[in-house]
Amino acid sequence: MVTADQKDGSPPVAAAAGWAIRGALPVDAEAIALVHADSWRRTYRGMMSDTYLDGDVVSERLSVWRQRMTAPRGDQRVWIASTASDLLGFICVFADEDPRRGVYVENLHVRHDAQGSGLGTALLQTAAAWTNAEQPRKGLWLWVMEANHSARRFYQRLGGVETDRTMLGDPAGGSAPNLRCCWPDVQPILDKDHPGELRPGCHPQPSEGMGGHVRGN
Numbered sequence: 001m002v003t004a005d006q007k008d009g010s011p012p013v014a015a016a017a018g019w020a021i022r023g024a025l026p027v028d029a030e031a032i033a034l035v036h037a038d039s040w041r042r043t044y045r046g047m048m049s050d051t052y053l054d055g056d057v058v059s060e061r062l063s064v065w066r067q068r069m070t071a072p073r074g075d076q077r078v079w080i081a082s083t084a085s086d087l088l089g090f091i092c093v094f095a096d097e098d099p100r101r102g103v104y105v106e107n108l109h110v111r112h113d114a115q116g117s118g119l120g121t122a123l124l125q126t127a128a129a130w131t132n133a134e135q136p137r138k139g140l141w142l143w144v145m146e147a148n149h150s151a152r153r154f155y156q157r158l159g160g161v162e163t164d165r166t167m168l169g170d171p172a173g174g175s176a177p178n179l180r181c182c183w184p185d186v187q188p189i190l191d192k193d194h195p196g197e198l199r200p201g202c203h204p205q206p207s208e209g210m211g212g213h214v215r216g217n
Ligand SMILES: CC(C)(COP(=O)(O)OP(=O)(O)OC[C@H]1O[C@@H](n2cnc3c(N)ncnc32)[C@H](O)[C@@H]1OP(=O)(O)O)[C@@H](O)C(=O)NCCC(=O)NCCS
Pocket: 039, 043, 108, 109, 110, 111, 114, 115, 116, 117, 118, 119, 120, 121, 122, 142, 143, 144, 145, 148, 150, 151, 154, 157, 194
């Protein structure tokens, strides 16, 4: 369970064996972009164009994250899950994207070798706790690709309800069916227990630097 007193850059709101969650700082932009690009390559194969995923996704994500972390929208909040040396996951929300529906989750990604350890749940709980504290009585919502079955199951286990389907464009210039997943009340997210420890066999490696090769599939 996480508490709601998080402000960007403040002490961690959730901590478990080996990792903790805190507000992202400008210095985190590069590590977030690398995790994001790698996650897209692994998760969206077959959902986005191969040419795009095999191309320079890292540069594109770096430019997005440098912009977001140096000149953020006023309604943007980003939290990261990390060990002392490694960024393992992140969540980015925009509070004012669609005020009728609540806080919009733009991105949620956990590094492939840390998945299944409760980090995704803890990151969503951090956003839910912030929503309760800062936007009382508002919900959460997001778009998930129809073909992303494991993410859809993850959201459904946390009480998310798929309300509508539409074709959405992607940065690769294509489009794909997406489902809107909504939590009119974030309490089911906050009520969910998560393991809180990196699962056996998860041995996160140091993050790769700017010149490093980001693994594809
Ligand atoms: C979807 C995602 C954010 C979930 O984060 P996560 O840290 O893996 O999820 P958690 O560990 O908190 O919980 C996931 C659930 O699936 C299980 N699970 C997920 N991945 C698992 C794995 N690799 N091994 C074992 N169990 C796994 C967990 O046991 C848990 O089940 P439960 O809720 O019944 O206990 C993460 O898998 C991810 O980044 N996926 C790729 C990117 C993506 O699709 N993002 C969403 C875009 S809309």
